[in-house]
Amino acid sequence: MDSDRPRRPTLDTVASAVGVSRATVSNAYNRPDQLSASLRTRILETARSLGYAGPDPVARSLATRRNAAVGLMLPQGLSVAFTDPSLSIVLDGLASTVDGHDHCLVLMPGNDTGGPRPETVSRAQADVVVAYSLPDSAPALSAVSARGLPLVVIDQPVISGTARVEVDDSGGARLAASHLLALGHSRFGILTFALHPDGYRGPVSCSRRASIPFRVSRDRLTGYLDALENGGVAAENVPVWEASGSGRELGREGARWMLTRTPRPSALLCASDQLAFGALQAARDLGLSVPGDVSVVGFDDVPEASVSDPPLTTVRQPLAEKGRLAGQLALKLLAGARPPRATRLDVSLISRASCAPSK
Amino acid sequence: MDSDRPRRPTLDTVASAVGVSRATVSNAYNRPDQLSASLRTRILETARSLGYAGPDPVARSLATRRNAAVGLMLPQGLSVAFTDPSLSIVLDGLASTVDGHDHCLVLMPGNDTGGPRPETVSRAQADVVVAYSLPDSAPALSAVSARGLPLVVIDQPVISGTARVEVDDSGGARLAASHLLALGHSRFGILTFALHPDGYRGPVSCSRRASIPFRVSRDRLTGYLDALENGGVAAENVPVWEASGSGRELGREGARWMLTRTPRPSALLCASDQLAFGALQAARDLGLSVPGDVSVVGFDDVPEASVSDPPLTTVRQPLAEKGRLAGQLALKLLAGARPPRATRLDVSLISRASCAPSK
DNA sequence: CAGCATGACTGAAGCGCTTCAGTAGATCCA
């Protein structure tokens, strides 16, 4: 307020105000043991009175070559992403791990191409990146490796040199399908979320079932179909509906289609709990009883599954754990560790009231 | 493992490989018009072949003194935050605006104190910060001003020198309450989300109604009560339940309490649609018909409100617009604009099937 | 009291990039 410009104070400002070297002021903030306690308080007080808010994070990052930030790449825009409770839970595990270690989370929302733009990636101030369920060979992935940043992938296929945490999706799907087979069902319908990053929603043709870039969708779908084949149900006879996302309304739409077909399926396999909740609603809309007229299985076991009407039979995966683990891996890579072999988390079938024996 | 890692190439590496100055390489990336097209491609190709992924974002930020990142401060951890669809929508508006202008979003999740830790704030590499519905006088807010960063607040009280976007919460609440009064109701119950950042949930005592630090909760609550007083219903006779957040389950719990009181309210005013959905569920649990036995009004008008069972009468606020506006304001502040006066968005009552005349 | 740790602080070399005032040569116009 007195000099030429209201330039923000820097380390130098403080240093010369106190009459010490810049290094000492830096130490006051970063290595309290390197100077006497009295000098330190003097420095900190002067800093406060000058309106110096501590070392500039960017300059610090440049000097230390560390950002204290982990980037998160999402397959879609944020609203789509956050409407999905299973993602929220994973994210929360990730964020709290990362925040607990004084690291920030930098969001890189995806767009239509199934992931963040490469430029977004190359401008992001992060020193490790977590990719959540991107389609195979998303451009964002190569952008990360071009920058030489360590990468943790969640729910993705193998990319060499990266850490990975995943879940046994096809095993879980088989669990679900086998459960329904054991209950005597023989007319099935499958509700899945996006198989391709093109926004399509509707019945799934054969050609569309080939070369699915989203690993999770692919594994769950093939898990269902494999188990059904083993149970004597031919894949051709199983209608599949692809929703463009995992929203409840999308599930409702798909289930409506499914439940108004002839013959009507007696059991619905849903690739997520959200889709299953939508299916529950669709059944209600049509005056069908669950599980009286139709059985429904979900996937994820989000908290609401235990209190829905009826409570949902579903495949549990440890969502929070997944996020936490990804966060820990990211921090380890940051500390210089080599990427460990993939961690695979277990799934299990949680049987509730949305399934009943076939009549 | 820390040994001779091949140092990443820098601008210098590329410059001397091509045989030009560093400035020219920089221009190749940032000001294509400053050099001949042929030289530019030669530089870019050499860069690629050297494995140079473009200017380092941190160094660039230091030199330009801009981060191309906006920070977002949230009142709570991410899962709580993202479970709330209204927040998701706001966030999406914000994120897409910001991403569309090549800016990243840096997340600063809150903790128990009702906002991010001050250290998180002072280390964040953002050059403008958006605060979403923090409690009055959260420490994070002073941390922002200590750093001299421009600030945009959403749903907050006035903080001088900041931009602000808000909604007429008390007006909306009055709309909702007046609607029910007009339908002849006289026994009310109010379901609100957190009034204080202490995790409490349960009935709200008088002392707790004083000095509520969350502006939104405060305005909606007083809006309801004002309108009811005007309609001849004394505030003392209106039970209020405070949920610790805005989750559906929390609403269900509160509504159960409300609907099992004697006398039973004939109308429930809910501070969010999520709480209202929970109330719908609670009514169903208790075998009560909505709106036959009890009328329910929400707040927000999230997409699901139009398809719930029954469709929800609610107060609409332009959520996506709120986020978009906040993003635009942030970008403007970044461009050097002075904080404009607060933008207040309109609300309106959307009448659906969850309310009926009192019997 | 020589010899030697120890504690407290400093100087200066970066970290990788942007930017701006120049400069050298080519082009143009009269």
Place this chain on the structure above:
DNA sequence: TGGATCTACTGAAGCGCTTCAGTCATGCTG
């Protein structure tokens, strides 16, 4: 032909901080 104007590129000064090899008193040991 002689300036004026362009075009294409360069040199060097930062941006604000960390860090590491010193320096210099001071206290401790035998």
